Amino acid sequence: MTDAALIWxxxxxxxxxxxxxxxxxxxxxxxxxxxxxxxxxANPVLCAVIxxxxxxxxxxxxxxxxxxxxxxxxxxxxxxxxxxxxPLYDNLRRVRRAALPLVAALxxxxxTAVVSALAIGxxxxxxxxxxxxxxxxxxxxxxxxxxxxxxxxxxxITAVLVLVTGIIGAIIATPLLNALGIRDWRARGFSxxxxxxxIGTARAFQVNETAGxxxxxxxxxxxxxxxxxxxxxxxxxx
Amino acid sequence: xxxxxxxxxxFQLTGEVAARGLGLVLPGPVLGLLLLVLACALRPRLAEMLxxxxxxxxxxxxxxxxxxxxxxxxxxxxxxxxxxAVVLALTVSTALAIAAGALAFRAVARWTGGAEx
Numbered sequence: 001m002t003d004a005a006l007i008w009x010x011x012x013x014x015x016x017x018x019x020x021x022x023x024x025x026x027x028x029x030x031x032x033x034x035x036x037x038x039x040x041x042a043n044p045v046l047c048a049v050i051x052x053x054x055x056x057x058x059x060x061x062x063x064x065x066x067x068x069x070x071x072x073x074x075x076x077x078x079x080x081x082x083x084x085x086x087p088l089y090d091n092l093r094r095v096r097r098a099a100l101p102l103v104a105a106l107x108x109x110x111x112t113a114v115v116s117a118l119a120i121g122x123x124x125x126x127x128x129x130x131x132x133x134x135x136x137x138x139x140x141x142x143x144x145x146x147x148x149x150x151x152x153x154x155x156x157i158t159a160v161l162v163l164v165t166g167i168i169g170a171i172i173a174t175p176l177l178n179a180l181g182i183r184d185w186r187a188r189g190f191s192x193x194x195x196x197x198x199i200g201t202a203r204a205f206q207v208n209e210t211a212g213x214x215x216x217x218x219x220x221x222x223x224x225x226x227x228x229x230x231x232x233x234x235x236x237x238x
Numbered sequence: 239x240x241x242x243x244x245x246x247x248x249f250q251l252t253g254e255v256a257a258r259g260l261g262l263v264l265p266g267p268v269l270g271l272l273l274l275v276l277a278c279a280l281r282p283r284l285a286e287m288l289x290x291x292x293x294x295x296x297x298x299x300x301x302x303x304x305x306x307x308x309x310x311x312x313x314x315x316x317x318x319x320x321x322x323a324v325v326l327a328l329t330v331s332t333a334l335a336i337a338a339g340a341l342a343f344r345a346v347a348r349w350t351g352g353a354e355x
Contacts, residue, residue, distance in 0.1 A: 022304055022305060022308075023301075025304065026300075026301045026304055043300075044300060045300045045301075045303060045304055045307055046307075048304045048307075049304060049307040049308050049310065052304070052308045053308060053310070053311045056308070056311060057311070063308065063309055063311060063312045066305075066308060067305060067309070070304070070305035070308070071305065073301060073302055073304060073305050074302065074305040074306060076295070076301075076302040077267075077302045077303065077306075078250050078266070078267045078270075079243075079246050079247060079250060079267075079295060080295050080296070080299055080302050081250075081265075081267035081268060081270065081271055082246050082249045082250050082253070082267055082270035082271050082273075082274055083246060083274075083291075083292040083295045083296050084271055084296070085270075085271040085272065085273075085274035085275040085278070086274065086278070086285065086288065086289065086292040086296070087296075088271070088275050089274070089275045089278040089279060089285060090285075092275075092279065098347070100346050100350050101342075101343045101344075101346040101347040101350065102343070103346075104342040104343060104345070104346040105339040105340065105342045105343035105346070106339070107342070108338040108339050108341070108342035109335045109336070109338055109339025109342070110335075111338075112331070112334050112335045112338040112339070113331055113332070113334075113335035116327075116330065116331040116334045116335070117327045117328070117331035120323070120326060120327040120330055120331060121323060121324070121327045124320075124322075124323030124326065124327070125323070126320055126323055126324070126327075127320075130316070130320055130324070134324070134327060134328075137328060137331075138331075138332065138335060140299075141299075141300075141302070141303040141306075142267065142299075142302065142303065143265060143267070143268055145303065145306055146265035146266075146267060146268070147265060150263075150265060154309075154313065155306050155309070156306050156307070156308075156309025156310055156312065156313060157309075157310065157313055157316070158306075159303050159306035159307040159309065159310070160307055160310045161324065161328060162303070163303075163307065164325075164328055165328050165332055168328055168329055168332045169332045169336060172329075172332070172333055172336070173336055176333055176336055176337060177336065177340055180337060180340060180341065182340045182341070182344060184343070184344060184347065186343065186347075187339075187340045187343035187344050187347070188340060190339060190340075190343060191335070191336045191337075191338075191339030191340035191343060192336055194335065194339045195332050195335035195336045195339060196332060196336070198299060198300065218339070220271070223268060223271070224264070224268055224271070224272065227263060227264045227265055227268050228263055228264065231263050
């Protein structure tokens with residue numbers, strides 16, 4: 001008994017235990033996602049978060065202790081944001097060819113995403129921190145977390161709101177766009193990428209290759225535009 | 239592999255220094271993203287050198303926000319009180335954003351007469 005307690009107290013002091021747990025939880029979540037045929041609701045991050053939250057609760061571990069191990073994974077958000085430039089570079093020619101429709105759709109989608117979320121949140125009496133965490137919810141997670149931090153939001157809340165937004169977008173996009181009679185795959189993919197980032201992009205790729213490529217472009221451009229719009233909109237609503 | 243990782247970190251570092259030094263609203267990594275696009279456009283060979291590492295990073299993009307996501311356990315109380323408003327804001331705003339983007343694209347594409355792909 002004493003030995004087990006000693007080993008446990010040793011492990012809780014270093015980053016090894018929770019770093020390992022984070023990778024295993026994601027691995028299990030990803031396996032579940034594949035086993036479910038890549039359905040949007042079986043999102044691997046959501047599964048991993050629920051698993052880890054249960055383990056932390058059962059072992060009585062604080063988030064602070066957990067984060068000491070998990071911070072190495074968290075750090076990768078920055079380089080991952082930089083890496084998102086590559087798909088954008090790869091598609092520069094297609095972007096140039098459809099430049100005007102893309103700019104119009106980007107501005108319309110991006111402004112609507114930020115302003116309507118803030119307006120509804122404000123109408124239902126959400127606090128300042130919650131609004132700041134909500135503003136970048138349509139942006140890809142690494143950028144959204146950076147924006148929320150800069151606005152005085154709570155990055156951990158933003159991470160969850162971003163995830164849920166992606167799942168909602170992936171589920172409603174096809175019926176919604178059909179109802180609107182939008183047949184152009186570029187428009188369908190791009191608007192989904194702007195509104196629902198990587199999860200929406202993954203969904204777009206499942207449906208059509210062109211839609212997927214344009215969703216990726218939408219996600220990248222929206223990351224840049226929301227960085228500018230979110231502080232302005234929040235200032236306006238604040 | 240190491241030079242590619244170093245170059246990506248240098249883009250991020252330059253972005254952070256520029257964002258803080260010039261007081262820009264753009265987060266440092268987003269400036270790094272723009273720097274990467276610009277650098278690759280100027281030197282296509284750089285893109286090929288970075289590609290294996292970039293592909294590896296982007297292939298596991300969702301792993302990186304697990305730690306921040308787990309932080310929600312610290313805010314469960316807040317979700318209990320704000321839950322309904324948040325879910326409503328997310329659902330309605332996401333639907334509006336998809337519709338606005340797609341309709342704007344179609345309207346301008348018709349107006350400029352660009353061919354579909």
